[in-house]
Amino acid sequence: MSVNNFKKYLFDEKVRSLFFQTLVIGIFAVIIYLVTKQTAYNLDKRGIGTGFGFLKIATGYDISISLIPYTSDDTHLRAYFVGLINTLLISICGCFLATILGFFVGIIRLSSNWLFRNIAYVYVEFTRNVPVLLQIILYYTILLYLPKIKDAIILFDTFYLTNRGLFSPSPIFKEGFSIVLFSFFASIFFAFLIKYFFKKKQEKTGKQYPVFYINSALIIFIPIIFYFLMGMPLDFNHPVLKGFNFKGGMVIRPEFIGMLLGLSIYTAAFISETVRSGIISVSKGQREASQALGLKSNLIMRLIIIPQALRVIIPPLTSQYLNLTKNSSLGIAIGYADLVHGFGGISLNQTGKAIEIMFMVMSTYLTISLLISFFMNLYNKSVQFKGNA
Amino acid sequence: MIITNSNLKIHNYYKWLQRNLFSSWINSFLTIIALIFLYKVGTFFLNWTFFEADFRYNFQGDLITDRILCSKNIVPGEYGACWAIIFVRWDQFIYGFYPTEELWRVNLTFALLPLAIVGVLFDKIPFRKYFIYFTFIFPFFAYYMLYGGPGFTVVDTNKWGGLLVTLFLGVTGIALAFPLSVFLALGRRSKMPIIKSICIMFIEFIRGVPLITLLFTANVMLPLFLPDGVSPDNLLRALVAVTLFQSAYMAEAIRGGLQAIPKGQLEAAQSLGLGYWQTNRKIILPQALKIAIPPIVNTCIGLFKDTSLVLIIGLFDLLGIGRAALADMTWTKLYYEVYVFISIVFFIFCFGMSRYSLYLEKKLKTDNS
Numbered sequence: 001m002s003v004n005n006f007k008k009y010l011f012d013e014k015v016r017s018l019f020f021q022t023l024v025i026g027i028f029a030v031i032i033y034l035v036t037k038q039t040a041y042n043l044d045k046r047g048i049g050t051g052f053g054f055l056k057i058a059t060g061y062d063i064s065i066s067l068i069p070y071t072s073d074d075t076h077l078r079a080y081f082v083g084l085i086n087t088l089l090i091s092i093c094g095c096f097l098a099t100i101l102g103f104f105v106g107i108i109r110l111s112s113n114w115l116f117r118n119i120a121y122v123y124v125e126f127t128r129n130v131p132v133l134l135q136i137i138l139y140y141t142i143l144l145y146l147p148k149i150k151d152a153i154i155l156f157d158t159f160y161l162t163n164r165g166l167f168s169p170s171p172i173f174k175e176g177f178s179i180v181l182f183s184f185f186a187s188i189f190f191a192f193l194i195k196y197f198f199k200k201k202q203e204k205t206g207k208q209y210p211v212f213y214i215n216s217a218l219i220i221f222i223p224i225i226f227y228f229l230m231g232m233p234l235d236f237n238h239p240v241l242k243g244f245n246f247k248g249g250m251v252i253r254p255e256f257i258g259m260l261l262g263l264s265i266y267t268a269a270f271i272s273e274t275v276r277s278g279i280i281s282v283s284k285g286q287r288e289a290s291q292a293l294g295l296k297s298n299l300i301m302r303l304i305i306i307p308q309a310l311r312v313i314i315p316p317l318t319s320q321y322l323n324l325t326k327n328s329s330l331g332i333a334i335g336y337a338d339l340v341h342g343f344g345g346i347s348l349n350q351t352g353k354a355i356e357i358m359f360m361v362m363s364t365y366l367t368i369s370l371l372i373s374f375f376m377n378l379y380n381k382s383v384q385f386k387g388n389a
Numbered sequence: 390m391i392i393t394n395s396n397l398k399i400h401n402y403y404k405w406l407q408r409n410l411f412s413s414w415i416n417s418f419l420t421i422i423a424l425i426f427l428y429k430v431g432t433f434f435l436n437w438t439f440f441e442a443d444f445r446y447n448f449q450g451d452l453i454t455d456r457i458l459c460s461k462n463i464v465p466g467e468y469g470a471c472w473a474i475i476f477v478r479w480d481q482f483i484y485g486f487y488p489t490e491e492l493w494r495v496n497l498t499f500a501l502l503p504l505a506i507v508g509v510l511f512d513k514i515p516f517r518k519y520f521i522y523f524t525f526i527f528p529f530f531a532y533y534m535l536y537g538g539p540g541f542t543v544v545d546t547n548k549w550g551g552l553l554v555t556l557f558l559g560v561t562g563i564a565l566a567f568p569l570s571v572f573l574a575l576g577r578r579s580k581m582p583i584i585k586s587i588c589i590m591f592i593e594f595i596r597g598v599p600l601i602t603l604l605f606t607a608n609v610m611l612p613l614f615l616p617d618g619v620s621p622d623n624l625l626r627a628l629v630a631v632t633l634f635q636s637a638y639m640a641e642a643i644r645g646g647l648q649a650i651p652k653g654q655l656e657a658a659q660s661l662g663l664g665y666w667q668t669n670r671k672i673i674l675p676q677a678l679k680i681a682i683p684p685i686v687n688t689c690i691g692l693f694k695d696t697s698l699v700l701i702i703g704l705f706d707l708l709g710i711g712r713a714a715l716a717d718m719t720w721t722k723l724y725y726e727v728y729v730f731i732s733i734v735f736f737i738f739c740f741g742m743s744r745y746s747l748y749l750e751k752k753l754k755t756d757n758s
Binding site: 134141329370 | 409410412416419420423424426427580581582583584587594596597598599600601602605606609610612613614615616617690694695697698700701708712724725728731732735736739740743
């Protein structure tokens with residue numbers, strides 16, 4: 001091989017790329033080999049085996065908040081599911097509350113009232129520049145210093161706010177309630193049919209029908225009629241103060257409320273900013289044009305501004321949902337029994353299976369993140385411009 | 390009536406009020422409600438923070454050394470905050486358990502930190518070149534000062550705490566993550582499929598899991614991965630996790646900047662005969678990083694707030710040291726004072742950074758159009 005030939009290969013892009021990639025793979029292989037060997041040695045020396053057998057062992061610890069039955073005799077696998085459900089619960093509730101609060105604050109930020117606008121601005125700046133962990137701990141502390149059970153703050157004669165959580169009535173479903181529930185879903189189904197029907201009719205005749213009012217009436221009144229027809233099959237178990245504690249009803253624990261407040265107040269500040277920039281991004285001409293067409297202001301908002309603003313809002317909103325879900329792992333700081341607290345914390349300390357447990361926890365979060373991204377991307381596609389415009 | 394200057398001004402104020410606060414009946418009503426709300430919250434907060442609060446001495450004039458000496462604990466319901474806990478534990482809040490006779494070393498480092506940063510932040514300062522040189526010397530200087538070495542006693546990192554740890558993790562994490570994130574961002578746009586997929590996997594993995602799991606992993610698993618002798622201390626483990634975390638987010642910000650550069654720039658550079666590294670270093674990155682600075686600063690704000698998570702793996706950052714202070718029987722139950730103080734410290738840093746990011750955005754806008 002002549003020198004020229006060699007030079008040709010040396011500066012050939014494909015050869016170089018092949019060389020670099022082989023090099024990178026080689027380095028990675030060596031690192032992985034060394035780390036695996038060292039880890040196996042370290043594990044062996046400490047007497048920690050590998051494998052997922054520990055999932056079948058009883059945990060021996062209690063979890064304060066659990067939506068599925070759980071006792072300390074249950075396995076680590078069940079503790080994992082309890083944690084997962086709690087993580088999902090706080091994430092869903094948090095996203096829901098943060099979205100409502102965020103949209104609300106975002107719209108106030110654009111209000112014509114100077115004072116309102118600036119109160120919202122101060123709220124946003126203060127909450128998003130203080131760590132969410134600190135906020136969670138702060139709100140939790142405030143909740144723990146609420147009055148004791150015997151001097152509970154009574155709201156609407158039914159809710160009792162105390163330092164041990166919010167005591168509220170729990171529903172008791174009697175026979176026949178499923179029919180009421182069914183009628184509710186059926187009326188939603190009919191509402192869609194009616195909407196479709198009237199839309200077709202409007203396209204033909206040009207006449208507008210009060211679809212919204214008809215459907216609202218349908219969805220509200222039909223279940224109520226069925227509720228009375230079935231003889232009021234819903235009862236409430238009210239909490240009653242007996243001795244030092246409440247009997248009956250259900251309790252929403254301060255850990256949950258603290259997490260919910262911290263996560264949603266913090267995330268709402270970010271959401272409000274995306275909402276604000278989304279609404280600003282809709283050009284002024286759009287509003288003026290729709291006014292010129294004679295649309296009423298609520299229709300302008302619903303039909304013109306919001307659909308266009310959503311295109312800008314959805315992508316950053318998705319990343320806020322992802323952040324909230326990841327931040328829900330901070331429950332460990334105040335003892336909210338999420339995935340990281342129970343399974344990733346106590347189980348890990350008990351069994352010492354750090355690799356397996358962290359692997360499970362991380363892949364769970366990755367899966368949740370991917371799922372949220374996937375569904376939000378679907379939704380995002382549905383609000384983007386249709387066609388090739 | 391003759392319209393004088395002052396008349397005009399009053400007229401303008403009046404107009405402003407009418408337009409912004411009392412434009413309609415509903416608006417006026419809302420304004421009044423907001424005023425009442427502000428008055429209630431404002432008086433409560435001012436009273437609690439200043440007028441009814443204790444600073445170093447209580448209402449009887451005694452120096453407060455214990456929470457039972459706080460005015461609010463002597464006369465319940467009459468007094469506000471008791472800031473004595475901050476004054477008494479000031480050194481811990483700032484330095485942690487750093488030995489008292491060595492505190493000047495931390496102070497010197499703190500004092501020189503702005504000089505090391507200013508050259509990076511602003512491009513129109515005199516002698517910028519020398520400031521940048523200093524930026525590169527500073528990490529070694531800071532390490533030598535804070536940790537110790539020949540001539541100075543070694544202060545082990547488990548004695549570090551408070552604002553020192555928060556700033557250390559924040560500043561070092563950002564500084565180390567920056568070069569890493571540039572490589573990740575370039576790698577993600579590379580034409581080599583293996584390098585590209587490694588970068589994508591790394592970035593998406595880090596962004597998909599909470600920081601706390603990375604901290605746990607670094608804390609529990611780093612000792613398992615490494616040979617016996619080289620077990621890094623807790624602060625270093627946290628730093629590894631924080632750096633990797635930050636680099637993934639920063640890489641995405643930089644990728645946004647890279648995507649904004651028109652393809653013509655790349656092609657022009659290549660047609661001039663520049664190689665890959667030369668193209669990136671001289672043509673692409675200077676432009677891309679400039680565009681990417683505001684989002685980079687936003688990730689830095691996020692990281693700075695997230696350093697508070699290290700308290701969960703047992704480090705005493707600002708929030709951790711605050712909780713340690715509250716666990717002390719002499720000061721227990723002064724929660725709000727401690728948390729409000731820490732919030733204000735974080736707020737000052739993060740708000741400052743966000744203002745800087747806004748300033749840059751404005752500057753970039755005028756530069757380009």
